[in-house]
Amino acid sequence: MALILSDTPAAVAATFTTNQVRAATVRLDAARLAAFGTAHGIVVNSGQANACTGKAGAADAAEEARAAADAVGCAEEMMWVASTGRIGVRLEMDKIRAGIAALAKALSPDGGEDAAAAILTTDTRPKRRTATWKAGGKTCRLTGIAKGSGMIAPNMATMLAFLVTDAAIDRRAMQKALRQAVAGSFNCISVDGDTSTNDTVMLLANGRAGNPVLKPGSDGWEGFAAALGAVAGALAEDMARDGEGAKKLVRLRVTGAKSAADAKEAVRSVGESFLVKTSWVGTYPNWGRIMDAIGYSKAKVDETRVSIAYDGIKAVEGGIATGVKQNRLEKVLAKSEFAIDIDLGLGRGEAYLLACDCTEEYVGINKV
Amino acid sequence: MALILSDTPAAVAATFTTNQVRAATVRLDAARLAAFGTAHGIVVNSGQANACTGKAGAADAAEEARAAADAVGCAEEMMWVASTGRIGVRLEMDKIRAGIAALAKALSPDGGEDAAAAILTTDTRPKRRTATWKAGGKTCRLTGIAKGSGMIAPNMATMLAFLVTDAAIDRRAMQKALRQAVAGSFNCISVDGDTSTNDTVMLLANGRAGNPVLKPGSDGWEGFAAALGAVAGALAEDMARDGEGAKKLVRLRVTGAKSAADAKEAVRSVGESFLVKTSWVGTYPNWGRIMDAIGYSKAKVDETRVSIAYDGIKAVEGGIATGVKQNRLEKVLAKSEFAIDIDLGLGRGEAYLLACDCTEEYVGINKV
Numbered sequence: 001m002a003l004i005l006s007d008t009p010a011a012v013a014a015t016f017t018t019n020q021v022r023a024a025t026v027r028l029d030a031a032r033l034a035a036f037g038t039a040h041g042i043v044v045n046s047g048q049a050n051a052c053t054g055k056a057g058a059a060d061a062a063e064e065a066r067a068a069a070d071a072v073g074c075a076e077e078m079m080w081v082a083s084t085g086r087i088g089v090r091l092e093m094d095k096i097r098a099g100i101a102a103l104a105k106a107l108s109p110d111g112g113e114d115a116a117a118a119i120l121t122t123d124t125r126p127k128r129r130t131a132t133w134k135a136g137g138k139t140c141r142l143t144g145i146a147k148g149s150g151m152i153a154p155n156m157a158t159m160l161a162f163l164v165t166d167a168a169i170d171r172r173a174m175q176k177a178l179r180q181a182v183a184g185s186f187n188c189i190s191v192d193g194d195t196s197t198n199d200t201v202m203l204l205a206n207g208r209a210g211n212p213v214l215k216p217g218s219d220g221w222e223g224f225a226a227a228l229g230a231v232a233g234a235l236a237e238d239m240a241r242d243g244e245g246a247k248k249l250v251r252l253r254v255t256g257a258k259s260a261a262d263a264k265e266a267v268r269s270v271g272e273s274f275l276v277k278t279s280w281v282g283t284y285p286n287w288g289r290i291m292d293a294i295g296y297s298k299a300k301v302d303e304t305r306v307s308i309a310y311d312g313i314k315a316v317e318g319g320i321a322t323g324v325k326q327n328r329l330e331k332v333l334a335k336s337e338f339a340i341d342i343d344l345g346l347g348r349g350e351a352y353l354l355a356c357d358c359t360e361e362y363v364g365i366n367k368v
Numbered sequence: 369m370a371l372i373l374s375d376t377p378a379a380v381a382a383t384f385t386t387n388q389v390r391a392a393t394v395r396l397d398a399a400r401l402a403a404f405g406t407a408h409g410i411v412v413n414s415g416q417a418n419a420c421t422g423k424a425g426a427a428d429a430a431e432e433a434r435a436a437a438d439a440v441g442c443a444e445e446m447m448w449v450a451s452t453g454r455i456g457v458r459l460e461m462d463k464i465r466a467g468i469a470a471l472a473k474a475l476s477p478d479g480g481e482d483a484a485a486a487i488l489t490t491d492t493r494p495k496r497r498t499a500t501w502k503a504g505g506k507t508c509r510l511t512g513i514a515k516g517s518g519m520i521a522p523n524m525a526t527m528l529a530f531l532v533t534d535a536a537i538d539r540r541a542m543q544k545a546l547r548q549a550v551a552g553s554f555n556c557i558s559v560d561g562d563t564s565t566n567d568t569v570m571l572l573a574n575g576r577a578g579n580p581v582l583k584p585g586s587d588g589w590e591g592f593a594a595a596l597g598a599v600a601g602a603l604a605e606d607m608a609r610d611g612e613g614a615k616k617l618v619r620l621r622v623t624g625a626k627s628a629a630d631a632k633e634a635v636r637s638v639g640e641s642f643l644v645k646t647s648w649v650g651t652y653p654n655w656g657r658i659m660d661a662i663g664y665s666k667a668k669v670d671e672t673r674v675s676i677a678y679d680g681i682k683a684v685e686g687g688i689a690t691g692v693k694q695n696r697l698e699k700v701l702a703k704s705e706f707a708i709d710i711d712l713g714l715g716r717g718e719a720y721l722l723a724c725d726c727t728e729e730y731v732g733i734n735k736v
Contacts, residue, residue: 018664019660019663019664020662020663020664020668020669020670020671021659021660021662021663021664021669021671021687022663022671049656051656051659051660052656052659052671052684052687052688052689053688054672054686054687054688057688086654086656087654087656087657087659087660088655088656088659088684088688088689089656196660197659197660197663274642274726274730274734275734278730278731278734278735279734279735281731281735282735284735286454286455287456288417288419288420288454288455288456288457289455291389291419291420291455291456291565292387292389292419292455292564292565294388294389295387295388295389295390295565296386296387296388296389300388301388301389302388303388303389303390303420304422316420316456318422319389319420319422320420320421320422320425320456321420321456358642358731359731360728360731360732362642362646362731363646363649363726363727363728363730363731364728366642366643366646366647367646367647367649367650367652
């Protein structure tokens with residue numbers, strides 16, 4: 001468990017899973033965001049997702065928030081909640097209450113690393129990133145922690161990310177900026193194509209830096225947007241790199257699609273094809289499976305116009321092999337990070353996806 | 369390689385992959401189907417898919433057909449072709465020519481078992497099924513052979529199926545009947561969600577049984593439709609059971625969807641979720657992952673109306689756990705075949721999918 005606390009009430013921006021099945025915690029937070037959008041803190045547990053737990057689960061989530069609010073002395077509705085773990089299992093409320101009591105005693109301004117570790121499930125390492133910028137003569141700081149690492153697909157993931165900043169920021173502008181940052185970071189990851197019931201990204205801004213309230217156009221807004229983009233982007237890469245069982249991070253880009261929507265369909269079809277993802281496990285430059293995956297995607301494809309490059313080395317041109325030596329491609333696939341660029345040759349649509357390989361370990365992790 | 373030959377010209381019905389990237393052989397056969405729709409034979413090779421091979425690949429496919437036609441003494445355009453194997457690799461024409469010569473010498477009325485074995489790739493066993501029926505006082509027979517076993521998804525698969533019958537059947541009616549049979553069989557399989565470039569189902573009817581030409585309403589039409597459905601259905605089950613690395617066959621059914629289209633979206637989302645498929649590897653009745661998968665599908669879902677049963681044992685009712693003992697569900701999941709019924713509780717839409725588990729062996733097979 002983790003307890004994230006702001007000294008003073010903080011403005012909140014948040015985005016949640018697009019899954020129609022939503023955890024009790026997500027429903028509670030979404031209601032709070034719609035109603036007032038400020039928070040003193042967030043209490044997070046890992047182990048049970050508190051999804052598919054019905055009315056009892058909703059009561060548990062409210063009780064978790066109430067207990068944490070009581071422990072730190074804030075109003076109940078100023079405490080937000082997030083859960084991750086098994087779906088369909090009730091929270092173990094005795095443990096939750098004991099955990100909250102312990103956390104409230106251990107609160108520390110240097111607790112970020114501990115919090116980053118506390119929210120993990122099958123992740124192999126904590127994920128924490130920081131950026132600073134200047135606003136109205138003041139130095140502002142933004143720090144984020146996140147967890148992955150399976151059930152991850154575009155439109156969020158089994159992922160939680162909590163971003164906090166001491167800057168003062170206009171709440172509406174901040175919500176818009178967060179949506180934009182999420183679109184370019186967390187929504188560009190795919191581990192296994194499954195979108196979870198619990199995905200949550202929250203950004204708390206408490207204004208302790210003393211800067212004038214930021215909104216588009218004000219001094220420091222661009223710095224904030226850049227810091228937000230950098231922290232979200234870095235956390236998203238950390239997540240993809242730490243995908244369940246993953247050994248390789250692959251930067252997939254589709255260009256030349258008829259439209260941006262087509263590019264998204266094509267890049268997702270490739271990045272979520274298990275035949276493509278398993279071919280990355282070895283050093284097997286099987287571009288035929290990429291051709292296959294774009295061909296059955298909803299994107300318009302004319303195979304005679306497709307080209308495919310591995311780290312800039314063209315393997316396919318006009319839909320057929322360029323004749324490049326297999327061992328040059330194998331060297332690329334042997335790396336722990338590489339890029340695949342797919343040009344559909346039909347228009348100007350572009351899309352990007354951070355993907356990872358699908359290993360035997362992924363199956364091993366998820367079969368139990 | 370296999371060579372399937374009819375003594376006399378046979379009427380052909382066929383369905384092909386919906387992938388926009390189509391093998392040279394598929395394009396050749398589709399043109400023949402559109403132009404005249406009769407065949408003396410089919411020559412099949414496994415090893416190279418002859419997809420993404422450009423104009424050279426198209427010439428190779430035509431040459432393969434010509435060589436086979438010459439070897440058996442029929443007109444070139446009466447010989448159809450099918451390929452399966454690696455995408456992007458040219459046919460090894462020397463081997464193809466030598467293979468055709470050897471096959472033409474070895475032709476036998478009892479060669480069905482050999483042909484069923486010859487067309488396999490990563491399949492572990494041949495697939496062959498037969499049915500008979502009466503038409504106008506004559507006994508008719510229908511036999512099919514097929515191959516799976518990876519890159520398999522609804523709307524066909526890396527799958528080839530060749531069905532032959534000695535019945536006389538009206539060609540247009542036969543094409544319609546084949547489409548219907550494929551929709552209820554081969555299009556209900558999913559091994560890994562990948563639709564291949566080479567999928568082909570062909571039905572040849574040469575009329576040697578001597579029955580009056582069958583069409584809807586004639587004596588024996590119902591028998592034919594039933595035989596076709598039975599053979600196609602059995603071959604489809606054989607394929608799902610022999611999915612790459614698969615140990616378990618799972619009959620997924622979604623009922624109560626708002627529409628048939630919604631039911632299809634939901635059943636496919638569940639059957640293609642790697643988190644669901646890996647949970648079947650163990651004996652892990654993780655219905656939470658099923659809730660998650662229907663929730664992110666395009667089907668309308670109200671989680672409070674969902675129920676899920678494993679071989680008739682209700683695990684979920686109204687979106688939450690029924691409290692049934694975990695070990696009762698584990699017993700179902702330990703079986704090599706079981707059914708999962710998902711009722712969305714919203715309407716009358718239904719859909720069915722034959723799925724299999726995703727094992728470490730699947731990854732092992734496809735990473736090289």
